[in-house]
Amino acid sequence: MQEFDLVIRGGQIVSSSGISQADIGIRDGRIVAMGSLESSSGKASVDVTGCHIFPGAIDTQVHFREPGLEHKEDISTGTHAAICGGVTTIFEMPNTQPTTTSQEALADKLARSTARAYCDFAYFVGAASTNLEHLAEFEMLPGSPGIKMFAGSSTGDLLVEGEGDQRKVMQNGTRPMSIHSEDEARLRHLKESLGENLHVRQHPDVRDAEAARLCTERMIRLCEETGRPIHILHISTKEELPLLADAKKRGLPVTCEVTPHHLTLNSDQYETLGTLIQMNPPVRSEDHRLALWNAVKEGLFDVFGSDHAPHTLEEKAKPYPNSPSGMPGVQTLFPVMLDWSLKGELPLTQLVKMLMERPAELFGIAGKGHIQVGYDADLVVVDLERKWTVTNEAMKSKCGWTPYAGRELKGAIEHVFLRGEQVVQGGISLERPIGQPVKFTWK
Ligand code: DOR
Secondary structure (H helix, E strand, C coil), X not given: CCCEEEEEECCEEEECCEEEECXXXXXXXXXXXXXXXXXXXXXXXXXXXXCEEXXXXXXXXXXXXXXXXXXXXXXXXXXXXXXXXXXXXXXXXXXXXXXXXXXXXXXXXXXXXXXXXXXXXXXXXXXXXXCHHHHHHHCCCCCCXXXXXXXXXXXXXXXXXXXXXXXXXXXXXXXXXXXXXCCHHHHHHHHHHHCCXXXXXXXXXXXXXXXXXXXXXXXXXXXXXXXXXXXXXXXXXXXXXXXXXXXXXXXXCEEXXXXXXXXXXXXXXXXXXXXHHCCCXXXXXXXXXXXXXXXXXXXXXXXXXXXXXCCCHHHHCCCCCCCCXXXXXXXXXXXXXXXXXXXXXXXXXXXXXXHHHHHHHHHCECCCCCCCCCCECCEEEEEEEEEEECCCCCCCCCCCCXXXXXXXXXXXXXXXXXXXXXXXXXXXXXXXXXXXXXXXXXX
């Protein structure tokens, strides 16, 4: 009797509690059995002996540019990049054109994703001064992980400025809210005082550490006042770390993200990579990078997110400050962090916690984040020994480049399965856009 649609045999399963060998039996897209499974029990089987199997990575911060800016990226190319990098679930940001600030705009993104998305997806609704009263209702809409608030302006014109409105946003809803945390008044002041004739190496002064610290301090205060869970994105400064540690120690519902960019790049690279590594908040000096790594090791950060923010090379070639901020990263998120892990900076168990398990838990994703019976069979099979070199050509993002081009990484993605369907085989995409909206357990 054939019990399973597919059996994946002989892999080492990685979870936050350890690594152990098990076959995985899959039926109707879900994991239905694990252990030592009989050789005749599957209609199909894949032998992955010698490889490690991770749950599909969950990237809770990407910008895919559709609708409105499809010359840089669209839902199809962005999710294709994701799946080729072992990311089986993405949450996409609302700073598209038009912005995702209404029920209609969310429905439009979900409709555009049908038969075009290569991984599972959900779309943030952006907080704006025009939709404050509707946020509690919007955050519960199917297909959305909740609300994103730009407390400081970045790419696009989404912004909730001023403590009064920011408090109102926090009061309107209960789900963890994702926040871009840089103080708008300070950003404006710095921009005016530093003038226009600048080099990109000054980007960390134009958006300085104090702007991030000030805003993060205020967000924590508003969280304490309102009780609203907050999730602070792309932490970039050593000054924010004690604030976050203290908030967590006091039991406030504060969580936070760090990106591979801020852990891998530093301000010396403005000399070689120039505006390519211009992003908001900026890549900063080595002391910030090392402090962020310390905080990773101390367990301060909840998740890794890519902040995948593609811009074309032509746009990036504009002289600073007219060059746009942001760099691609969804396809390199898992490989870059895996490489750090295999270099000894991060246990594999913590990598799984921060890239798969915790994002699912934090955002209340149903059926993802773990390789366990009852969960979606979102699986990434990796050869931890194989080294490979990142190239621009291998990137599926429409922008066609990566700040990591030329880097040799250890740990290569062999196969990816999305809800039990193989979508990457031997490192090559099978070109199957079978992504579905993410389901949430949130009540
Ligand atoms: O550098 C950035 N680019 N930071 C953001 O917050 C937005 C992003 C983008 O959309 O380009």
